[in-house]
Structures are given as C-alpha cells and as structure tokens.
Amino acid sequence: MVTRRLILILGDQLSHNISSLKDASPDQDEILMCEVRDETDYVGHHKKKIAFIFSAMRHFAEELREKGWTVHYTRLTDDKNSGSFVGELKRHVENLKPDGIRLTEPAEWRVHKDISGWADNQSLPVDFCPDHRFICPIDAFISWAEDRKTLRMEYFYRDMRRKTGLLMDGDDPEGSKWNYDAENRKPASDDLFMPKPIRFRADDLTDEVLDLVETEFNDNFGELRPFHFAVTREEALRALNKFIKEMLPYFGDYQDAMLSGQKFLYHSILSPYINVGLLEPMEVCEKAQQAYYDGDAPLNAVEGFIRQIIGWREYVRGIYWFSGPEYVDSNALKADRPLPWFYWSGETKMACVKAVVDQTREEAYAHHIQRLMVTGTFALITGIDPHDVHEWYLAVYIDAFEWVEAPNTIGMSQFADGGKLGSKPYAASGAYINRMSDYCENCHYKVSQKTGEGACPFNPLYWHFLDRNRETLKDNGRLKRAYSTWDRMSQEKRSDYLKTAEHYLEQIESL
Ligand SMILES: Cc1cc2nc3c(=O)[nH]c(=O)nc-3n(C[C@H](O)[C@H](O)[C@H](O)COP(=O)(O)OP(=O)(O)OC[C@H]3O[C@@H](n4cnc5c(N)ncnc54)[C@H](O)[C@@H]3O)c2cc1C
Numbered sequence: 001m002v003t004r005r006l007i008l009i010l011g012d013q014l015s016h017n018i019s020s021l022k023d024a025s026p027d028q029d030e031i032l033m034c035e036v037r038d039e040t041d042y043v044g045h046h047k048k049k050i051a052f053i054f055s056a057m058r059h060f061a062e063e064l065r066e067k068g069w070t071v072h073y074t075r076l077t078d079d080k081n082s083g084s085f086v087g088e089l090k091r092h093v094e095n096l097k098p099d100g101i102r103l104t105e106p107a108e109w110r111v112h113k114d115i116s117g118w119a120d121n122q123s124l125p126v127d128f129c130p131d132h133r134f135i136c137p138i139d140a141f142i143s144w145a146e147d148r149k150t151l152r153m154e155y156f157y158r159d160m161r162r163k164t165g166l167l168m169d170g171d172d173p174e175g176s177k178w179n180y181d182a183e184n185r186k187p188a189s190d191d192l193f194m195p196k197p198i199r200f201r202a203d204d205l206t207d208e209v210l211d212l213v214e215t216e217f218n219d220n221f222g223e224l225r226p227f228h229f230a231v232t233r234e235e236a237l238r239a240l241n242k243f244i245k246e247m248l249p250y251f252g253d254y255q256d257a258m259l260s261g262q263k264f265l266y267h268s269i270l271s272p273y274i275n276v277g278l279l280e281p282m283e284v285c286e287k288a289q290q291a292y293y294d295g296d297a298p299l300n301a302v303e304g305f306i307r308q309i310i311g312w313r314e315y316v317r318g319i320y321w322f323s324g325p326e327y328v329d330s331n332a333l334k335a336d337r338p339l340p341w342f343y344w345s346g347e348t349k350m351a352c353v354k355a356v357v358d359q360t361r362e363e364a365y366a367h368h369i370q371r372l373m374v375t376g377t378f379a380l381i382t383g384i385d386p387h388d389v390h391e392w393y394l395a396v397y398i399d400a401f402e403w404v405e406a407p408n409t410i411g412m413s414q415f416a417d418g419g420k421l422g423s424k425p426y427a428a429s430g431a432y433i434n435r436m437s438d439y440c441e442n443c444h445y446k447v448s449q450k451t452g453e454g455a456c457p458f459n460p461l462y463w464h465f466l467d468r469n470r471e472t473l474k475d476n477g478r479l480k481r482a483y484s485t486w487d488r489m490s491q492e493k494r495s496d497y498l499k500t501a502e503h504y505l506e507q508i509e510s511l
C-alpha cells in the first residue's frame with residue numbers, strides 16, 4: 001500500500017533539499033506550510049522580519065507547486081487559521097487523513113516542544129528528520145561538549161575545519177595558521193570605497209505581504225519600506241555572488257569597524273538567507289574558499305568569514321541545544337534593570353547607541369560589532385535584565401531565531417550564562433568605540449572625559465560594572481589586569497568613577 005505523508009515545512013526550512021523532502025514524492029505526499037500567530041506574536045518582531053519570512057515562504061510554496069507538489073498553505077488571515085502549528089496539523093490531519101506526518105526537526109525548543117508534545121499523543125506516525133543543513137549534528141556537539149571542562153569555540157572550529165576540509169592543506173590549516181583574527185581589527189575611514197549590498201525590487205507577491213504586514217503589524221517596531229531583501233533562492237544566490245566578488249576581499253580587514261552613514265561596510269548581509277534556508281552554509285563557505293584559491297580574496301578575509309559560519313554559527317547552535325530551554329532565563333550576574341526606552345525610540349544623546357538603534361529600526365540589521373560592543377556592552381555594563389535584552393534582539397533583527405540569537409545575547413553579549421560560551425564579558429569603556437568608529441566625533445558626551453557631567457557614560461559604567469560584579473568575576477583570568485588597574489587607582493579616583501556611574505544609572509532614561 002502507498003503511504004501518503006503530510007510534510008510540514010516551517011518558515012526557516014525553505015531549502016529544496018531539506019531532509020523532510022528526501023525520498024518524498026509529489027505523486028503521493030503533500031506539503032503543509034502555515035503562517036501562524038503563535039510565531040508572529042511570541043515577541044513583537046520588526047516589520048521587515050515578518051515581511052521577509054512570509055514573502056520567502058510564499059515564494060517557496062510557489063516554487064514547490066511548479067515542481068508538481070500539492071501545497072496546503074495557510075495564510076495568516078485565512079478564516080480557519082487556528083493560529084498555531086499544532087492547530088494547523090490537527091486541522092489538516094482531520095481533512096486530509098494522511099498516513100503519517102514528516103518534518104525536519106524544528107530549530108527552536110519552543111516549536112520542538114509544541115510539535116513533539118502533540119506527536120506523542122497521536123496514533124499517526126510522526127517522523128522528525130535531522131536537519132542536515134548544519135555541519136555538526138546536535139548529538140555530535142553534545143558528545144564533544146560533555147567531555148570538556150570549558151567549551152571554547154576555537155577548538156570546536158578546528159574540528160569543523162578538519163571535518164569539512166575547508167581551508168585545509170592536508171592535516172594542516174591553509175597558510176599554517178588556524179585563525180587570522182589579529183589582522184582583522186582595522187578601523188575604517190569614510191574615504192574607502194564601500195559597495196552597497198544588492199537590493200531587490202518587491203514583486204506582486206512581496207507587495208501583497210507588505211500590505212498584510214502594514215495592516216496586521218502596524219504597531220510593531222521598525223520601518224517596513226523600502227523593502228529590498230532577497231526572498232527567493234535565485235535572488236539570495238545573486239546576493240552571495242555580489243558579496244564574494246565585491247566585499248569579501250575587504251571583509252577581514254574591516255570586520256570590527258563601525259562608521260556613521262555606512263551601515264553595511266564589507267559585511268555579507270547573508271544571515272537572513274542562511275537562517276531561513278535560501279542559502280546553505282556549506283555552499284557559502286565553498287564559494288568563499290574558491291575566491292581564495294582563485295586569488296580573488298586574501299586568506300585573512302576568507303578564513304575570518306568561514307570561521308563565522310562553520311565556527312561561530314555551528315558552535316552557538318550546539319550551545320543552544322546542549323544547554324536546554326532554560327538557557328534563555330540565565331542571569332549569572334543577577335542583572336535586573338529594565339531595558340531603557342531608547343532601545344526602541346533611539347532617543348538618546350549617546351551617538352553610538354542612537355546610530356545603532358536608528359539603523360536597526362530602518363534596516364532590521366546591524367553588524368556583529370554594533371550588536372556586541374554598542375547596544376550589547378551598554379546593556380551589560382548598566383545591568384539590564386538579560387531576558388529583556390534577549391527579547392529585544394530576538395524582535396529587532398531580521399536574522400533573529402532563538403537558536404542563534406540567544407547564545408549570542410545571553411552568552412556572548414551579556415555573560416548571563418556565567419562564561420559557558422565566552423571566556424570573558426564584553427565590557428568596555430568608550431575608548432573601544434572611539435578606536436573602532438567615528439561615532440564619538442559627533443556625540444553630546446566626551447569620550448576622553450572619564451568622570452563628571454558630560455563624561456562618556458561607557459567610561460564610569462565600565463568600572464562600576466567591574467566593581468559591583470567583583471565577587472562573581474574576580475577569578476576570571478582575562479579580567480585580572482583590569483582589576484589590578486582598578487586597585488591601583490586612588491580612592492578618590494575610584495569614588496569619582498562610581499559616583500558618576502551611579503548618577504548616570506539614576507537617570508538612565510535620559511542619557
Ligand atoms: C547580541 C547579538 C545578537 C545576535 N543575534 C543574531 C541573530 O539573531 N541571528 C544571527 O544570525 N546572528 C546573530 N548574531 C551574530 C551576528 O551578529 C550576525 O550573524 C551577523 O551580524 C549577521 O550579519 P552578516 O550576515 O552581515 O554577517 P557577516 O559579518 O557577513 O558574517 C558572515 C556570516 O557568519 C555568520 N555569523 C557571524 N557571526 C556569527 C555569530 N556570532 N553567531 C552565529 N553566526 C554568525 C552569519 O551567518 C553571517 O551571515 C548576534 C550577535 C550578537 C552579538
């Protein structure tokens with residue numbers, strides 16, 4: 001007897017070779033895709049993010065139909081839409097009476113728990129397929145992590161290089177060094193030529209989604225238009241090719257730089273496409289590697305780029321699944337201040353924070369150092385509740401899915417996991433931002449001023465952070481120098497720092 005399966009494809013599984021479609025056939029199996037309120041509403045996502053995911057889903061469904069598949073597609077505003085994946089599964093099982101359900105493992109605890117909870121009570125077989133788009137399977141990461149006292153990305157990354165063979169020269173790393181990060185910290189100047197990321201014109205399907213988002217999510221954060229993201233694989237491949245040709249050669253040198261008026265520098269803006277499945281991580285890395293072998297991009301750039309994908313991206317996904325659903329509630333530093341309103345409004349006198357929030361509102365994008373060392377560091381040194389910070393990052397960025405966002409926010413940026421992911425907190429004074437950006441040139445605050453009215457808030461707040469968290473952080477080897485500098489300061493200087501910091505914390509909303 002022929003088995004008729006209903007294959008559920010989620011909004012971040014838009015890959016034609018996704019594991020749930022392997023060995024399936026349009027002649028006997030059918031596909032279910034759904035836009036549900038559970039997913040649009042668990043945080044108030046940026047308007048561009050909702051539009052991107054729905055438009056990419058609708059285009060993917062069309063492509064599947066063109067290949068002969070029957071796709072049952074629930075639109076957000078369909079009368080019978082139950083609002084949840086489980087509700088839609090129930091409804092379609094009742095109507096279509098399939099012999100079984102199949103899906104690729106959901107990438108997040110929340111969705112996995114809902115669907116597997118439902119599946120446990122079904123007489124119908126429900127088959128979860130591993131997600132082969134990731135290079136390191138979850139159980140392989142767990143075995144790697146379980147054996148170790150400390151988890152460090154660098155060792156994991158070397159294993160991924162060996163496993164994939166990327167930038168390997170036999171058993172050795174290409175160029176005889178694993179990591180070229182030390183060469184990747186140049187500040188950028190605004191006379192450099194910066195190519196713009198490719199922009200795509202919205203077609204009728206995207207226009208329809210933009211209208212839907214305008215009506216249904218008008219109060220959400222962010223500017224919806226202009227909307228120029230790729231929404232199909234063909235467009236995402238064009239974005240990839242442009243990046244490899246024009247930006248990759250400079251990616252390494254200016255990876256950590258920030259410039260007002262230059263929102264993208266030489267970054268790839270590929271994370272949204274990789275995260276929803278329009279591009280596969282390995283194909284992206286192989287293209288970058290080829291550019292190095294063809295002599296079109298230097299090793300420091302290509303290694304730096306590949307490390308972000310087979311290193312950081314795979315590593316944070318492993319940490320997410322290794323740590324369990326309670327990871328997002330971690331709060332090792334017991335930070336409990338609410339998120340200041342200017343994270344939404346951008347109304348702050350701090351030029352760096354304003355630039356990053358304004359850009360985030362317009363583009364649903366900020367690059368890694370903006371996320372880590374501006375909005376992230378400010379939240380860390382002022383002691384904002386990490387769960388609030390996590391929900392903000394999850395809402396405002398187009399590439400934000402909990403499996404990748406939470407380890408970056410809770411672990412890397414807020415040190416709320418107590419150092420599971422990173423070896424030290426990313427706390428810094430204004431000097432770092434001044435070195436890596438031009439933000440300080442037009443700021444209300446003076447970056448060279450350490451204390452008193454008008455001092456850059458990052459300066460006293462950095463020391464306040466170290467002082468108030470001393471009990472928890474004092475044994476961290478990478479903070480030893482900072483604590484001994486603090487201890488060598490005169491009592492009067494320390495007290496000036498703390499007084500200015502406390503004054504700023506009291507009026508944090510008007511900074
Ligand atoms: C607080 C915070 C929150 C973050 N939230 C997210 C998120 O929700 N979704 C997300 O995809 N990334 C997140 N990141 C990681 C990183 O900032 C983005 O992946 C990157 O900025 C995306 O822009 P890009 O494609 O231009 O990246 P590029 O700088 O061009 O890097 C190339 C690719 O490497 C990968 N990558 C780079 N850094 C990381 C990293 N730390 N973790 C995982 N993948 C990485 C991405 O796939 C990216 O497309 C976060 C970082 C921080 C500090």
Ligand code: SF4
Binds near residue numbers: 441447457
């Ligand atoms: S002076 Fe301080 S607050 Fe102003 S832009 Fe520089 S780092 Fe940011």
